[in-house]
Amino acid sequence: MNNNNAQLTLKAELGKIGFNLSDPGDTPTSHMPKAERLARRGELRRATNALVAHAKAKPENLTDDVLLAVEALSAEIEIINRQMMMEETAERHIGGVTASREAALFDQDGNQVGTLLSNADLSNAATIAAKLGAGNRRQNSTDDEGCASLTDFFRGVANMRTSEGVRNTLSVGTNTAGGYTVPTVLLPGILNALVPASALLTAGMNVAVLNTPAKSFNIAATAAIPTAGWRKEHGQVAESEPAFRSIEVIPRSLAFRFKISRELLMDSPNIEPALRTAIAQAFAVEIDRASLLGSGVDPEIRGLRNIEGIHKLPAGANGVELKNWARFINATRLIKEANAPAPTAAIMSPREEETIALFADTTGQPLRRPTALEGWRLTTTSQLPTNIELGAADDTAEIFIGDYSLFTLFMREGISVQLLNELYAETGEVGFICHTRLDVAAMYAKAFAVLQGVRAPAAE
The missing domain is CATH 3.90.1690 (phage-related protein like fold)
Incomplete structure (x- = not known):
């Protein structure tokens, strides 16, 4: 199933249980501010929990479409996790390099x-x-x-x-x-x-x-x-030890x-x-x-x-x-x-x-x-x-x-x-x-x- 079909399936399955997942639009998560990315990840996790709870309620609820919807949610969560991890690693590295340079002896x-x-x-x-x-x-x-x-x-x-x-x-x-x-x-x-x-x-x-x-x-x-000393114009600078x-x-x-x-x-x-x-x-x-x-x-x-x-x-x-x-x-x-x-x-x-x-x-x-x-x-x-x-x-x-x-x-x-x-x-x-x-x-x-x-x- 291509990405568009996966998103349509996801939207349909969430609609069946009354969960309204916000649409991020055309903005990729990598371009979102950190606070928005964290909020998006939290919403995706809540949606996953809701679908899993629905699937566990009755055996007939565990359909192929529900599994595809959960996979789609997990894939987006994983993308955000990787982006966050890469940024944190870069920040720690840059911070460590900066600190070590400032402390160089x-x-x-x-x-x-x-x-x-x-x-x-x-x-x-x-x-x-x-x-x-x-x-x-x-x-x-x-x-x-x-x-x-x-x-x-x-x-x-x-x-x-x-x-x-x-x-x-x-x-x-x-x-x-x-x-x-x-x-x-x-x-x-x-x-x-x-x-x-x-x-x-x-x-x-x-x-x-x-x-x-x-x-x-x-x-x-x-x-x-x-020892600093006052000097006249053209005068010598006083010596000190x-x-x-x-x-x-x-x-x-x-x-x-x-x-x-x-x-x-x-x-x-x-x-x-x-x-x-x-x-x-x-x-x-x-x-x-x-x-x-x-x-x-x-x-x-x-x-x-x-x-x-x-x-x-x-x-x-x-x-x-x-x-x-x-x-x-x-x-x-x-x-x-x-x-x-x-x-x-x-x-x-x-x-x-x-x-x-x-x-x-x-x-x-x-x-x-x-x-x-x-x-x-x-x-x-x-x-x-x-x-x-x-x-x-x-x-x-x-x-x-x-x-x-x-x-x-x-x-x-x-x-x-x-x-x-x-x-x-x-x-x-x-x-x-x-x-x-x-x-x-x-x-x-x-x-x-x-x-x-x-x-x-x-x-x-």
């Missing part, structure tokens, strides 16, 4: 070396995916690099039953360490889980996901704010291993968030420590405390107790005098957080935070020691202050996973090594300060 020679994710981006896995160019993949897809889940990926690495998409991904090959790189489509979930687990990311640090094959590269950073400096970024290896029972990995329906959280927290703990305190001596990265140019505020020969907000105000002044952005966060140990929470005035009332510090995030990490020796004291700590949007974590090659075949075989468990390569850099070191010599409160 370049070295000082102008070569693109990766993608920069702002701290705001990291709060949303969908935004991360768009910036990384993974936003045009469906969440449940097993195409491309796709895996249905992180759990499926680990099952595949452990040679367990998994999805076809995972098998295709793992068949591509291994890296030089014998591990498999976590697919890009799964990386946003891990990065998103890193934020609440890391004091630095909670404070506002950015993340740059690198795609350069180079072992290291250089980026431009601010060394000092240039160099405004920019080159920072070498050298991602270094960070890894941990863990084990899990084969039964739990294969059968547990809620292992996905536990896996994601475990990976994120394991990395986050050491990222916080090394990014703040790292010596810079291979294989450790150089942390904020040891970056040249950061303000350091000592507290006498033996340190002092923290009794009020004065030292935070002192640090803010130093940072502002360097023409750096005002601090937005402070990172400290849980002991110092407790000390601050117990600040009290002379009457014993809680001490209000000064207006200048009201918007600050006060974050904690267990990785900051409280037993630093200073003079005769052996209980001092440090507090890191600054605008952490000027501090960036560089992640090379994402995260790779290696199977430990024999280590836990006797206990029926599966072992994995998770590995990544990281470095950090301060875009303007003078935007940061560290309060040193913070003593423990005297016992009452």
Whole structure:
């Protein structure tokens, strides 16, 4: 039956049951606005339901003409569905490409070396995916690099039953360490889980996901704010200290291993968030420590405390107790005098957080935070020691202050996973090594300060 006859049959059968299907005229559905196309699809579905209900009411109602009418409705619905799917795919692709271009990270020679994710981006896995160019993949897809889940990926690495998409991904090959790189489509979930687990990311640090094959590269950073000066006609322009400096970024290896029972990995329906959280927290703990305190001596990265140019505020020969907000105000002044952005966060140990929470005035009332510090995030990490020796004291700590949007974590090659075949075989468990390569850099070191010599409160 040709299309005209099918439409006549459709109209006749709908007329018999009293269903009035609107006539779209000569306008093809591909030229309709999206709202009209959705409305048309809804009307077609209602017509289909009406015909099917009529056919089920009595056996004699199920005629060849009714079947032809239902086929005609289904064909038009399918056309609209395909058009909608193609447009959505194009929108996701264009959106992902646009977002990834806007977030492109370049070295000082102008070569693109990766993608920069702002701290705001990291709060949303969908935004991360768009910036990384993974936003045009469906969440449940097993195409491309796709895996249905992180759990499926680990099952595949452990040679367990998994999805076809995972098998295709793992068949591509291994890296030089014998591990498999976590697919890009799964990386946003891990990065998103890193934020609440890391004091630095909670404070506002950015993340740059690198795609350069180079072992290291250089980026431009601010060394000092240039000084502008008035000049007479034909007069010389006043000199100021160099405004920019080159920072070498050298991602270094960070890894941990863990084990899990084969039964739990294969059968547990809620292992996905536990896996994601475990990976994120394991990395986050050491990222916080090394990014703040790292010596810079291979294989450790150089942390904020040891970056040249950061303000350091000592507290006498033996340190002092923290009794009020004065030292935070002192640090803010130093940072502002360097023409750096005002601090937005402070990172400290849980002991110092407790000390601050117990600040009290002379009457014993809680001490209000000064207006200048009201918007600050006060974050904690267990990785900051409280037993630093200073003079005769052996209980001092440090507090890191600054605008952490000027501090960036560089992640090379994402995260790779290696199977430990024999280590836990006797206990029926599966072992994995998770590995990544990281470095950090301060875009303007003078935007940061560290309060040193913070003593423990005297016992009452």
